[in-house]
Amino acid sequence: MAAKTLYDKLWDAHLVRQNEDGSALIYIDRQILHEVTSPQAFEGLRLAGRKPWRIDANLATPDHNVPTTERSAGVDEIVDPVSRIQVKTLDANCDEFGIVEFKMNDHRQGIVHVVGPEQGMTLPGTTVVCGDSHTSTHGAFGALAHGIGTSEVEHVLATQCLIAKKMKNMLVRVDGELGAGVTAKDVVLHIIGVIGTAGGTGYAIEFGGSAIRSISMEGRMTICNMAIEAGARVGLVAVDDTTIEYFHGRPFSPQADQWDAAAAAWKTLVSDDDATFDAVVEIKAEDIQPQVTWGTSPEMVASVSARVPNPANEADAGKADGIRRALQYMGLEAEQKITDIQLDRVFIGSCTNSRIEDLRAAAEVVKGRKVAATIKQALVVPGSGLVKAQAEAEGLDKIFIEAGLEWREPGCSMCLAMNPDKLGQGEHCASTSNRNFEGRQGFGGRTHLVSPAMAAAAAVTGHFIDVRELMQ
Amino acid sequence: MKQFTQHTGIAAPLDRANVDTDMIIPKQFLKSIKRAGFGPNLFDELRYLDEGQPDQDCAGRPLNPDFVLNQPRYDGTSVLLARENFGCGSSREHAPWALDDFGIRVVIAPSFADIFYNNCFKNGLLPIVLSDVQVDQLFKEVEATEGYQLTVDLERQVVVAPSGETFAFEVDNFRKHCLLNGLDDIGLTLQHADEIKAYEARRRQKAPWLFDAIK
Numbered sequence: 001m002a003a004k005t006l007y008d009k010l011w012d013a014h015l016v017r018q019n020e021d022g023s024a025l026i027y028i029d030r031q032i033l034h035e036v037t038s039p040q041a042f043e044g045l046r047l048a049g050r051k052p053w054r055i056d057a058n059l060a061t062p063d064h065n066v067p068t069t070e071r072s073a074g075v076d077e078i079v080d081p082v083s084r085i086q087v088k089t090l091d092a093n094c095d096e097f098g099i100v101e102f103k104m105n106d107h108r109q110g111i112v113h114v115v116g117p118e119q120g121m122t123l124p125g126t127t128v129v130c131g132d133s134h135t136s137t138h139g140a141f142g143a144l145a146h147g148i149g150t151s152e153v154e155h156v157l158a159t160q161c162l163i164a165k166k167m168k169n170m171l172v173r174v175d176g177e178l179g180a181g182v183t184a185k186d187v188v189l190h191i192i193g194v195i196g197t198a199g200g201t202g203y204a205i206e207f208g209g210s211a212i213r214s215i216s217m218e219g220r221m222t223i224c225n226m227a228i229e230a231g232a233r234v235g236l237v238a239v240d241d242t243t244i245e246y247f248h249g250r251p252f253s254p255q256a257d258q259w260d261a262a263a264a265a266w267k268t269l270v271s272d273d274d275a276t277f278d279a280v281v282e283i284k285a286e287d288i289q290p291q292v293t294w295g296t297s298p299e300m301v302a303s304v305s306a307r308v309p310n311p312a313n314e315a316d317a318g319k320a321d322g323i324r325r326a327l328q329y330m331g332l333e334a335e336q337k338i339t340d341i342q343l344d345r346v347f348i349g350s351c352t353n354s355r356i357e358d359l360r361a362a363a364e365v366v367k368g369r370k371v372a373a374t375i376k377q378a379l380v381v382p383g384s385g386l387v388k389a390q391a392e393a394e395g396l397d398k399i400f401i402e403a404g405l406e407w408r409e410p411g412c413s414m415c416l417a418m419n420p421d422k423l424g425q426g427e428h429c430a431s432t433s434n435r436n437f438e439g440r441q442g443f444g445g446r447t448h449l450v451s452p453a454m455a456a457a458a459a460v461t462g463h464f465i466d467v468r469e470l471m472q
Numbered sequence: 473m474k475q476f477t478q479h480t481g482i483a484a485p486l487d488r489a490n491v492d493t494d495m496i497i498p499k500q501f502l503k504s505i506k507r508a509g510f511g512p513n514l515f516d517e518l519r520y521l522d523e524g525q526p527d528q529d530c531a532g533r534p535l536n537p538d539f540v541l542n543q544p545r546y547d548g549t550s551v552l553l554a555r556e557n558f559g560c561g562s563s564r565e566h567a568p569w570a571l572d573d574f575g576i577r578v579v580i581a582p583s584f585a586d587i588f589y590n591n592c593f594k595n596g597l598l599p600i601v602l603s604d605v606q607v608d609q610l611f612k613e614v615e616a617t618e619g620y621q622l623t624v625d626l627e628r629q630v631v632v633a634p635s636g637e638t639f640a641f642e643v644d645n646f647r648k649h650c651l652l653n654g655l656d657d658i659g660l661t662l663q664h665a666d667e668i669k670a671y672e673a674r675r676r677q678k679a680p681w682l683f684d685a686i687k
């Protein structure tokens with residue numbers, strides 16, 4: 001039998017029908033729904049008189065629009081009327097169709113990509129889709145997971161399948177040992193800097209190598225989360241003991257009588273030794289330093305010790321033009337030191353970096369320190385109600401509050417400014433989110449993507465600083 | 473689904489790489505629970521000088537005179553020329569909805585982001601990949617000639633320039649078939665309901681833990 005990559009195995013295991021024209025029907029085990037990309041899908045079902053194919057494959061939770069300030073008064077008190085309607089529409093649709101939903105004030109509510117794995121909804125070997133491009137996150141568990149549009153959300157609801165075409169295989173291998181203070185976020189930002197924001201287009205990227213193996217599940221989720229920022233809809237990490245261990249005792253995990261069979265099946269979810277990839281990228285872990293994005297695309301990234309590039313040094317005219325435009329939008333000078341960038345706000349959260357390990361890393365840096373006087377606001381937004389409870393049990397909330405950061409309710413928050421948390425025009429933000437696009441965090445806002453530890457370091461100094469200087 | 477067979481219309485050049493879907497339709501407009509009405513906010517942050525709000529009447533807003541689609545010579549544009557990696561970022565289908573609502577029927581670029589590319593076909597919008605050199609040539613021609621129009625023939629898979637020069641493009645047979653006939657792909661998939669059920673029965677045997685767990 002021909003050697004297979006992990007992606008090949010997952011694809012083959014879900015193939016319902018291969019059509020002669022190259023398209024295929026693949027079976028979807030799990031769909032996660034949120035309020036922004038589902039209303040038109042439910043409406044489509046209603047208009048066509050269709051029912052969901054399989055209710056028990058779906059889980060819903062509102063995340064993009066929900067306020068992260070005190071909200072015990074409930075959905076009716078969401079101030080923004082348009083946001084309120086969207087959240088209420090999700091509630092009504094889930095009630096009507098019988099889909100399990102963790103509503104806004106349920107203690108299990110949170111960001112879809114935090115909640116899915118946390119509940120054991122995402123499992124190794126599953127196909128997972130959601131109307132959100134960061135669904136690639138779930139690939140960290142050896143699941144075939146990717147974002148889809150609303151028409152496809154409707155298609156999956158109605159048929160439990162997707163019409164798809166097989167992607168190509170890319171292996172990004174990170175070997176060696178990561179230095180202290182260098183996190184999964186720095187790894188993935190570095191990778192995006194190497195292969196570019198479209199480098200993974202058309203590929204499923206498997207992240208492998210000894211450095212990836214040594215990273216926790218939280219960190220692997222951070223890496224797969226940003227596969228899409230390199231253009232790849234799918235990011236993957238092979239299953240190992242770390243993966244299997246993660247699912248013990250989660251609500252939707254296999255129960256005791258099925259556990260051994262499930263674990264045995266999951267262990268096969270690795271690329272064969274002699275599998276061939278269409279592209280291979282090799283990276284030395286030792287080359288990775290704490291990263292900061294300076295521009296308006298995630299590929300516009302540099303080490304914290306570096307300087308902002310000079311478009312005059314770029315040979316490609318199109319790229320030089322892109323750099324010039326980015327520097328103008330970001331209000332930065334060519335060749336300015338990254339550590340000279342002054343910040344207005346700090347955001348620790350998002351589906352990239354709002355899990356317990358992220359919060360611990362940030363708390364460690366701010367502990368016993370104070371947010372710099374020049375910082376207008378520093379937010380910490382846990383990824384789910386369960387992450388929040390865990391952090392509070394560990395006393396992290398007190399460390400943040402003591403240092404002058406705000407401790408919030410779970411949601412997408414300032415990652416995309418669909419809720420009250422946003423940047424003002426011209427403000428610089430050290431953000432643990434995933435996109436530094438123009439206007440992403442608010443009209444005219446300037447986003448710098450960093451790890452939680454680097455964001456925390458920026459909060460207490462007011463500018464970027466190599467977090468390792470604060471760790472000595 | 474909306475049909476696409478042949479189209480002729482004014483072309484406009486959007487000369488920047490990596491245009492993301494946040495740029496095509498900013499987040500505040502994603503709060504709508506409808507599929508229509510996004511056209512006035514297409515490229516909102518490039519097109520207007522102020523910050524747009526949902527449900528706002530855009531007629532009185534200050535326009536950015538430098539933005540290509542605000543220039544009178546590109547009034548009625550229905551073919552958008554773009555640069556590489558068009559539609560990257562968020563999976564929001566609101567991006568093709570906004571393009572469609574504005575009146576764009578075709579986007580031509582050297583490359584597209586995967587999710588956006590896929591979403592276009594679900595909405596009768598045709599994304600066409602041509603080579604860098606060909607796209608460059610079209611950019612030069614459209615900038616040099618006011619009223620420049622392109623014809624796109626999906627059946628023949630060609631873009632036809634005013635000079636009569638043709639540019640062949642690739643498209644998946646399945647997607648082409650659906651677009652040419654305006655087919656509803658959910659209906660098509662449900663024709664294979666028995667195969668889906670058979671797969672599901674096999675899957676339930678192999679991985680029973682994936683069934684009846686979420687309730």
